[in-house]
Amino acid sequence: xxxxxxxxxxxxxxxxxxxxxxxxxxxxxxxxxxxxxxxxxxxxxxxxxxxxxxxxxxxxxxxxxxxxxxxxxxxxxxxxxxxxxxxxxxxxxxxxxxxxxxxxxxxxxxxxxxxxxxxxxxxxxxxxxxxxxxxxxxxxxxxxxxxxxxxxxxxxxx
Amino acid sequence: xxxxxxxxxxxxxxxxxxxxxxxxxxxxxxxxxxxxxxxxxxxxxxxxxxxxxxxxxxxxxxxxxxxxxxxxxxxxxxxxxxxxxxxxxxxxxxxxxxxxxxxxxxxxxxxxxxxxxxxxxxxxxxxxxxxxxxxxxxxxxxxxxxxxxxxxxxxxxxxxxxxxxxxxxxxxxxxxxxxxxxxxxxxxxxxxxxxxxxxxxxxxxxxxxxxxxxxxxxxxxxxxxxxxxxxxxxxxxxxxxxxxxxxxxxxxxxxxxxxxxxxxxxxxxxxxxxxxxxxxxxxxxxxxxxxxxxxxxxxxxxxxxxxxxxxxxxxxxxxxxxxxxxxxxxxxxxxxxxxxxxxxxxxxxxxxxxxxxxxxxxxxxxxxxxxxxxxxxxxxxxxxxxxxxxxxxxxxxxxxxxxxxxxxxxxxxxxxxxxxxxxxxxxxxxxxxxxxxxxxxxxxxxxxxxxxxxxxxxxxxxxxxxxxxxxxxxxxxxxxxxxxxxxxxxxxxxxxxxxxxxxxxxxxxxxxxxxxxxxxxxxxxxxxxxxxxxxxxxxxxxxxxxxxxxxxxxxxxxxxxxxxxxxxxxxxxxxxxxxxxxxxxxxxxxxxxxxxxxxxxxxxxxxxxxxxxxxxxxxxxxxxxxxxxxxxxxxxxxxxxxxxxxxxxxxxxxxxxxxxxxxxxxxxxxxxxxxxxxxxxxxxxxxxxxxxxxxxxxxxxxxxxxxxxxxxxxxxxxxxxxxxxxxxxxxxxxxxxxxxxxxxxxxxxxxxxxxxxxxxxxxxxxxxxxxxxxxxxxxxxxxxxxxxxxxxxxxx
Numbered sequence: 001x002x003x004x005x006x007x008x009x010x011x012x013x014x015x016x017x018x019x020x021x022x023x024x025x026x027x028x029x030x031x032x033x034x035x036x037x038x039x040x041x042x043x044x045x046x047x048x049x050x051x052x053x054x055x056x057x058x059x060x061x062x063x064x065x066x067x068x069x070x071x072x073x074x075x076x077x078x079x080x081x082x083x084x085x086x087x088x089x090x091x092x093x094x095x096x097x098x099x100x101x102x103x104x105x106x107x108x109x110x111x112x113x114x115x116x117x118x119x120x121x122x123x124x125x126x127x128x129x130x131x132x133x134x135x136x137x138x139x140x141x142x143x144x145x146x147x148x149x150x151x152x153x154x155x156x157x158x
Numbered sequence: 159x160x161x162x163x164x165x166x167x168x169x170x171x172x173x174x175x176x177x178x179x180x181x182x183x184x185x186x187x188x189x190x191x192x193x194x195x196x197x198x199x200x201x202x203x204x205x206x207x208x209x210x211x212x213x214x215x216x217x218x219x220x221x222x223x224x225x226x227x228x229x230x231x232x233x234x235x236x237x238x239x240x241x242x243x244x245x246x247x248x249x250x251x252x253x254x255x256x257x258x259x260x261x262x263x264x265x266x267x268x269x270x271x272x273x274x275x276x277x278x279x280x281x282x283x284x285x286x287x288x289x290x291x292x293x294x295x296x297x298x299x300x301x302x303x304x305x306x307x308x309x310x311x312x313x314x315x316x317x318x319x320x321x322x323x324x325x326x327x328x329x330x331x332x333x334x335x336x337x338x339x340x341x342x343x344x345x346x347x348x349x350x351x352x353x354x355x356x357x358x359x360x361x362x363x364x365x366x367x368x369x370x371x372x373x374x375x376x377x378x379x380x381x382x383x384x385x386x387x388x389x390x391x392x393x394x395x396x397x398x399x400x401x402x403x404x405x406x407x408x409x410x411x412x413x414x415x416x417x418x419x420x421x422x423x424x425x426x427x428x429x430x431x432x433x434x435x436x437x438x439x440x441x442x443x444x445x446x447x448x449x450x451x452x453x454x455x456x457x458x459x460x461x462x463x464x465x466x467x468x469x470x471x472x473x474x475x476x477x478x479x480x481x482x483x484x485x486x487x488x489x490x491x492x493x494x495x496x497x498x499x500x501x502x503x504x505x506x507x508x509x510x511x512x513x514x515x516x517x518x519x520x521x522x523x524x525x526x527x528x529x530x531x532x533x534x535x536x537x538x539x540x541x542x543x544x545x546x547x548x549x550x551x552x553x554x555x556x557x558x559x560x561x562x563x564x565x566x567x568x569x570x571x572x573x574x575x576x577x578x579x580x581x582x583x584x585x586x587x588x589x590x591x592x593x594x595x596x597x598x599x600x601x602x603x604x605x606x607x608x609x610x611x612x613x614x615x616x617x618x619x620x621x622x623x624x625x626x627x628x629x630x631x632x633x634x635x636x637x638x639x640x641x642x643x644x645x646x647x648x649x650x651x652x653x654x655x656x657x658x659x660x661x662x663x664x665x666x667x668x669x670x671x672x673x674x675x676x677x678x679x680x681x682x683x684x685x686x687x688x689x690x691x692x693x694x695x696x697x698x699x700x701x702x703x704x705x706x707x708x709x710x711x712x713x714x715x716x717x718x719x720x721x722x723x724x725x726x727x728x729x730x731x732x733x734x735x736x737x738x739x740x741x742x743x744x745x746x747x748x749x750x751x752x753x754x755x756x757x758x759x760x761x762x763x764x765x766x767x768x769x770x771x772x773x774x775x776x777x778x779x780x781x782x783x784x785x786x787x788x789x790x791x792x793x794x795x796x797x798x799x800x801x802x803x804x805x806x807x808x809x810x811x812x813x814x815x816x817x818x819x820x821x822x823x824x825x826x827x828x829x830x831x832x833x834x835x836x837x838x839x840x841x842x843x844x845x846x847x848x849x850x851x852x853x854x855x856x857x858x859x860x861x862x863x864x865x866x867x868x869x870x871x872x873x874x875x876x877x878x879x880x881x882x883x884x885x886x887x888x889x890x891x892x893x894x895x896x897x898x899x900x901x902x903x904x905x906x907x908x909x910x911x912x913x914x915x916x917x918x919x920x921x922x923x924x925x926x927x928x929x930x931x932x933x934x935x936x937x938x939x940x941x942x943x944x945x946x947x948x949x950x951x952x953x954x
Contacts, residue, residue: 100185
């Protein structure tokens with residue numbers, strides 16, 4: 001089946017098997033390997049991407065279902081020399097260690113920031129309940145999201 | 159001197175972050191090799207069964223299927239079993255029982271998930287479909303999963319030649335002295351406890367790609383490994399008989415390890431062997447549910463312990479009896495964990511003069527048990543610190559006070575414990591007092607009253623700890639049964655332009671080595687931070703190395719790096735002496751410059767580097783060109799980080815849910831190179847320990863041996879909303895025998911935290927007469943305890 005969508009700002013059109021998952025289309029066919037797969041029960045959140053600005057677990061979505069949408073992956077955020085404010089906040093607050101959960105954390109956090117201009121720490125912890133991290137104990141991730149949210153709103157880049 | 163020298167104690171942001179933040183990491187599952195095919199393992203659905211036959215005819219006839227490999231194929235090819243890196247000796251003086259651990263099961267399966275066959279096909283779907291059609295005829299056998307059942311006389315035997323499923327009956331300490339201490343005790347405190355089995359669950363599942371080049375007879379294995387050189391050595395020399403120069407092992411970006419990735423796994427050997435047979439690269443990516451039945455697991459002890467005290471609450475003796483589960487096979491370091499990394503830690507930070515510990519290491523029909531963050535040391539700390547709390551409660555002594563009375567004073571270091579190890583440095587009381595202040599221990603009664611006024615049960619718990627890490631002094635490790643050395647190596651390669659590449663044998667999978675190691679070189683050589691790159695994880699690039707585990711990277715690898723940097727300075731001085739027409743003895747090196755002492759004549763580091771590689775006017779008879787130095791470092795002792803952790807919980811007696819409200823940790827990790835990274839290590843470690851205390855539990859069905867907690871739906875990982883904001887601080891006494899005074903910080907959080915949290919939970923329930931709660935303290939477990947305590951009190 002053909003699926004056409006806007007991926008990180010560029011129109012793509014590919015043929016996929018009907019059972020193909022979005023994460024596999026991104027990783028295996030389109031070779032965007034920033035989106036990770038850390039479990040097989042939709043629990044870990046390493047695979048979170050944006051579909052029309054909503055954060056979704058790409059391991060749980062059929063690729064064909066994104067036909068006609070806008071999909072953003074971690075590769076569609078900032079570049080190494082021009083990080084997105086949330087990426088920069090994770091960097092400055094040591095919000096990552098092994099980096100495996102990071103793409104999903106970033107995508108979840110960016111949607112969170114858009115919906116929560118003045119969040120509390122509890123808001124962040126509740127929102128990130130669906131993103132597992134085994135390295136950081138979450139504390140510096142929470143710090144990152146607090147700062148990143150403030151930065152996104154200050155820069156109007158929401 | 160460059161302005162951008164970021165040395166020891168600074169908190170530069172991490173060099174490695176940008177590739178991870180932008181989705182440009184290079185994990186094994188991200189790699190695609192030309193013409194690559196896919197491998198899938200067929201695993202046993204039985205905990206214990208005889209394999210009667212395997213029929214793969216249908217699978218081989220399916221589209222895209224290239225190969226099916228079974229245990230019999232490997233046996234016929236003369237492929238050996240997986241080696242164990244550590245052999246222990248029982249109290250009878252006999253070596254442990256070491257039955258073979260075939261890479262694919264031969265004759266029998268011994269746990270659910272035991273690999274039985276390997277299927278290779280063009281695509282993942284084809285390989286999975288083919289795997290489903292393989293018919294394995296099993297004759298199921300009774301299974302045994304708990305250690306108490308496994309040593310019963312009528313228990314099913316995993317191995318015909320291992321009576322009572324007993325791998326080793328191990329002991330440490332002076333039994334007679336300990337018995338004597340108990341005879342003169344005014345009080346004996348006792349505890350029976352379980353240390354719950356855990357699954358390490360790094361967020362990146364294991365994965366591997368194997369490739370064979372028939373033109374050069376050269377193999378490459380990409381693997382999610384914490385120690386690629388050790389995999390090359392174990393797999394090449396002991397399993398597949400591949401010469402070391404023909405085998406390259408690469409561990410690229412690895413998404414967390416925590417011990418789970420520090421073993422040589424069957425899948426690595428099966429993929430590598432099969433890649434040569436198929437003639438194409440083969441990729442295997444472990445699914446999470448597959449990882450639950452194939453990643454080595456952690457902990458799983460049943461223990462009875464007794465503490466003898468005098469009338470003032472002074473510890474006289476400690477007796478510990480533990481039965482430790484090693485699973486269905488011996489994993490790479492399995493036997494070492496519940497013995498050498500457990501018994502020697504039972505002194506803790508206390509002056510206990512006599513200690514005796516027995517450990518029975520037992521086979522069961524479960525996934526092999528091996529090192530998981532902390533490995534043996536959290537188990538020892540849990541026994542000791544729970545027991546101290548029980549003693550304090552029974553004697554009516556404040557829990558902080560009983561610890562103060564028994565602590566090793568700062569002045570008593572170096573301190574020889576009765577269980578082998580000699581602590582070089584520490585200040586347990588300093589850590590304790592600082593932690594008590596941060597946690598406002600004194601103000602707790604007021605907070606407890608406030609909780610009570612809302613109908614909640616509040617508790618506070620304390621744990622001190624000491625650990626032995628920086629694995630490991632080869633001489634001591636060798637005496638304890640290590641079959642290899644445990645040193646580390648580093649090469650400092652100075653380029654002609656003065657920039658530096660470091661090649662090091664440790665592996666970075668979240669610890670921030672690319673940053674911390676650069677700080678060490680910066681400090682040593684005065685080279686700008688951005689001019690230093692760290693290379694690791696590739697046996698074709700890096701000389702040799704033992705990898706990363708046991709909080710060893712900075713302690714052992716960092717020391718090798720420091721030593722190699724010193725050698726660079728030494729050679730630089732010879733070059734400078736030549737260029738400055740001075741004698742080598744008169745050259746001083748300071749802040750990146752070589753100077754003739756007492757003069758203004760000097761050469762910058764980069765000038766020396768250039769001269770080393772452009773030797774037009776060089777005294778070749780006494781000095782070789784080039785500026786690259788290598789050092790191996792083998793520590794003389796373990797390092798002994800320690801500290802005090804305090805947890806505060808609130809229990810809702812209606813729901814029995816435990817809320818962790820506050821957490822304070824003060825840790826002595828020796829010299830801190832990068833405080834930001836150390837804090838991150840502490841946070842992560844503490845939360846893994848909190849996970850053990852409150853959430854995580856790996857459970858097998860007693861009868862069938864099926865894993866009941868086999869996914870993130872059933873195995874409760876700590877999540878952001880389960881946790882409070884932690885306060886972590888360091889209280890450092892530099893290690894006396896490592897070059898920079900570092901002690902290691904990777905595991906400390908996981909070691910101090912389970913007992914602190916468990917002690918807080920017990921404290922909250924103390925009014926019900928509860929003196930122990932096994933981990934994890936789930937609502938279900940607490941409901942039963944509270945219910946039975948209330949019934950008991952009502953009956954009385």
